[in-house]
Amino acid sequence: MGAFKINIKPFGERAIIITWPDRVEEAILEDIIDFKEHLINTAFPKGEWELVAAYNSLTVINNLNNVELDKYEDLLIGAYQSKKGSQPATRWLWKLPVCYDLSFGIDLEEVAGRLQMSVKEVVHMHTRQPYLVYGIGFLPGFMYLGGLPKSLEVPRKPTPRLDVQKGSVGLAAKQTGIYPQESPGGWNIIGNCPVPVFNVSKDPPCFISVGDRVQFYEISKAEYDLHQIEAEVGIYRIEKKEWHD
Amino acid sequence: MISVRKSGFFTTLQDAGRFGYRHLGVPVSGVMDRYAARRANSLLENQKGDALLEITMTGPELEFHEPTYIALAGADMSAKLNGESIGINEVHEIEPGDILSFGQLKKGLRVYLAIKGGFQTASILNSRSFYKPITEMNRIREHMELPYTPCDSYVPKIMQVKPDTFWKRNQLQVYPGPEFDLLDDKQLEGLFVRSFTIAKENNRMAYQLEEHLSPNIHSMLTSATLPGTVQLTPAGKIIILMVDGQTTGGYPRILQLSEGSINLLAQKKHGDKIEFVIQK
Numbered sequence: 001m002g003a004f005k006i007n008i009k010p011f012g013e014r015a016i017i018i019t020w021p022d023r024v025e026e027a028i029l030e031d032i033i034d035f036k037e038h039l040i041n042t043a044f045p046k047g048e049w050e051l052v053a054a055y056n057s058l059t060v061i062n063n064l065n066n067v068e069l070d071k072y073e074d075l076l077i078g079a080y081q082s083k084k085g086s087q088p089a090t091r092w093l094w095k096l097p098v099c100y101d102l103s104f105g106i107d108l109e110e111v112a113g114r115l116q117m118s119v120k121e122v123v124h125m126h127t128r129q130p131y132l133v134y135g136i137g138f139l140p141g142f143m144y145l146g147g148l149p150k151s152l153e154v155p156r157k158p159t160p161r162l163d164v165q166k167g168s169v170g171l172a173a174k175q176t177g178i179y180p181q182e183s184p185g186g187w188n189i190i191g192n193c194p195v196p197v198f199n200v201s202k203d204p205p206c207f208i209s210v211g212d213r214v215q216f217y218e219i220s221k222a223e224y225d226l227h228q229i230e231a232e233v234g235i236y237r238i239e240k241k242e243w244h245d
Numbered sequence: 246m247i248s249v250r251k252s253g254f255f256t257t258l259q260d261a262g263r264f265g266y267r268h269l270g271v272p273v274s275g276v277m278d279r280y281a282a283r284r285a286n287s288l289l290e291n292q293k294g295d296a297l298l299e300i301t302m303t304g305p306e307l308e309f310h311e312p313t314y315i316a317l318a319g320a321d322m323s324a325k326l327n328g329e330s331i332g333i334n335e336v337h338e339i340e341p342g343d344i345l346s347f348g349q350l351k352k353g354l355r356v357y358l359a360i361k362g363g364f365q366t367a368s369i370l371n372s373r374s375f376y377k378p379i380t381e382m383n384r385i386r387e388h389m390e391l392p393y394t395p396c397d398s399y400v401p402k403i404m405q406v407k408p409d410t411f412w413k414r415n416q417l418q419v420y421p422g423p424e425f426d427l428l429d430d431k432q433l434e435g436l437f438v439r440s441f442t443i444a445k446e447n448n449r450m451a452y453q454l455e456e457h458l459s460p461n462i463h464s465m466l467t468s469a470t471l472p473g474t475v476q477l478t479p480a481g482k483i484i485i486l487m488v489d490g491q492t493t494g495g496y497p498r499i500l501q502l503s504e505g506s507i508n509l510l511a512q513k514k515h516g517d518k519i520e521f522v523i524q525k
Binding site: 009010011012013014015017019022024046047050051052053054055056057059061063066134135136137138139140141142144180181198200203204205206209210 | 265266267269270271369370379422465466467469471473474491498501502
């Protein structure tokens with residue numbers, strides 16, 4: 001921590017926003033996540049405080065009282081500059097199954113056509129690398145994933161669909177991601193993940209955190225059905241391993 | 246319990262909110278007008294986080310099956326108990342078979358119905374607040390039953406509180422938002438020298454305003470948003486996020502409402518006028 005120039009500003013009566021340089025960069029997000037963990041473990045415990053990290057910002061929200069920036073600015077700057085005592089946060093690589101069968105990947109053929117690739121190549125390119133979770137928002141459990149290969153960039157659909165199926169895996173410009181529940185949406189749908197990334201009957205309801213990585217792997221329709229049943233009865237174990245740079 | 250005979254336009258069950266999950270994209274939800282909800286709860290000596298009904302614009306028709314005490318606060322929606330008018334900001338004793346109904350909306354937009362001890366519906370992720378898809382429903386439906394613990398021996402310390410005039414105000418106190426500095430002189434003038442009209446598109450997620458600012462082409466990385474965050478879209482549309490609003494957004498956050506002004510805005514409806522007053 002302490003490697004970047006940060007800017008601290010009030011955000012209304014109850015929050016403070018800390019911003020890093022305005023660009024999408026793994027090192028910036030890593031630094032934010034380490035700083036966030038450090039703050040949670042020191043002066044900003046969960047319960048009273050909520051900390052929301054995304055791309056190049058960390059928002060520190062107080063759930064009980066107004067916060068005055070004067071009282072916290074030096075503390076935050078000091079905490080950011082002191083490297084000692086802070087363990088880097090553990091990060092996970094989650095392997096998520098995706099069925100790219102055309103019954104799920106309703107735009108897959110069109111996407112392949114646009115990209116001048118075969119369907120097989122699109123799937124290969126999509127599953128080849130891990131993606132970094134730069135943020136979770138828009139919908140509960142919706143991940144902003146970064147690291148999509150340039151060759152998979154396709155514009156979003158001109159007219160959004162009214163009901164994109166839960167678990168749908170989509171592509172839009174520089175982004176890829178999973179719809180955690182049925183919702184309207186304009187992304188090109190190329191597959192479906194049978195394992196819910198967001199489940200209200202669990203606490204925490206989402207096992208993935210900002211700063212983790214996600215890699216997709218291809219499964220058949222039969223495996224999809226099996227994993228869906230396993231996930232429903234609660235015996236599906238998501239493959240994960242600790243991530244090291 | 247209460248049985249819902251008619252649901253009203255948009256009647257939802259809310260408590261203080263669902264805190265601790267914003268980093269996973271879960272909005273805080275909870276009551277829109279915390280001030281009115283606390284008034285209603287405190288008349289019954291409830292906890293400030295006890296669940297109550299938030300009734301919007303047109304009221305429901307509710308039948309009580311056990312004795313209890315209720316209090317209403319917020320909008321004046323011409324409440325009636327068994328057909329007789331009853332006041333807001335007062336404690337009312339309820340007997341089995343009593344029917345609460347509502348008439349014309351006279352002031353404000355949202356009225357809160359508190360019940361002694363609070364509604365005892367299921368709590369999901371530490372909150373009873375309705376928010377779909379965290380809860381199955383986002384509002385109450387006809388024939389639904391709402392549980393509460395019966396009470397027939399409450400002696401209120403105060404029977405009523407004075408009506409407030411808070412709802413008459415139209416000035417929203419705002420602070421500069423994280424992207425305030427992106428506003429040009431023309432946009433700044435547009436924001437602070439006139440009043441705005443609440444658009445038809447207003448709900449628990451966001452309030453839109455009819456008047457626009459000049460277009461804004463600045464793009465930014467997605468970052469956290471809060472209830473009361475005022476966003477400016479590329480087309481110049483102004484969106485004020487409310488308690489069910491998304492937890493992150495990609496539009497410049499030009500202003501942030503004070504906590505009190507969120508309560509005030511929650512009582513404004515389509516066509517009402519508001520002004521922004523900047524706090525430094």
